[in-house]
Amino acid sequence: MGNREDLLDGARRCLLEKGYTRTTARDIAQASGVSLAAIGYHFGSKDVLLNEALRGAIEEWGDQIAAAMAAATPADADPAERFAATWANILDTFATTRPLWAVQFEVLAHIERTPELRGVFAAANRQARLGLAELFGVDAASLGPHRTEMIGAYLQALLSGTAAQWLMDPGGVPSAADLLDAVRVFSAELGPYATGARPAAE
Secondary structure: OOHHHHHHHHHHHHHHHHOOOOOOHHHHHHHHOOOHHHHHHHHOOHHHHHHHHHHHHHHHHHHHHHHHHHHHOOOOOOHHHHHHHHHHHHHHHOOOOHHHHHHHHHHHHHHHHOHHHHHHHHHHHHHHHHHHHHHOOOOHHHHOHHHHHHHHHHHHHHHHHHHHHHHHOHHHOOOHHHHHHHHHHHHHHHOOOOOOOOOOOO
């Protein structure tokens, strides 16, 4: 790898081992085997490097989930089967991605006081929503861009909330079947879907 890639790899390892705020430029240089000066040359600052390394780690996790789903979900699976299978795969990853979730929540705690962090993650947020919608088999062509993104936002909220619960109490997290049942019951309570209705944004 070149120095830039070495730095990203070292920064990612430091993020997962030490966290966002405890990682120093010297830690990254030592982990990557690259000089301190190279951080400034390639990224401008340690914070820019950490932000890019974190974004890359999150994207890689998303790609792994998508690949696992493509292999595990039957092509003829109905929406309920796909929902349950996708959640089962996601829940299975929590044990191995615990450090990644922990550092994401750590970053959120600092986002109000760090405008550059807000910019980095706000820019990636819409793409993450659309990626989740695709992962769960949402028909974007028929629903339109706004509804597709809002379904992705709903799934994103469910994912983040479930991850937070897992960090606090792994044994108390609902299973994929529990989540499917909860969605079905709550949707039934909301009443029938108005097919012709469209949100104002569209």
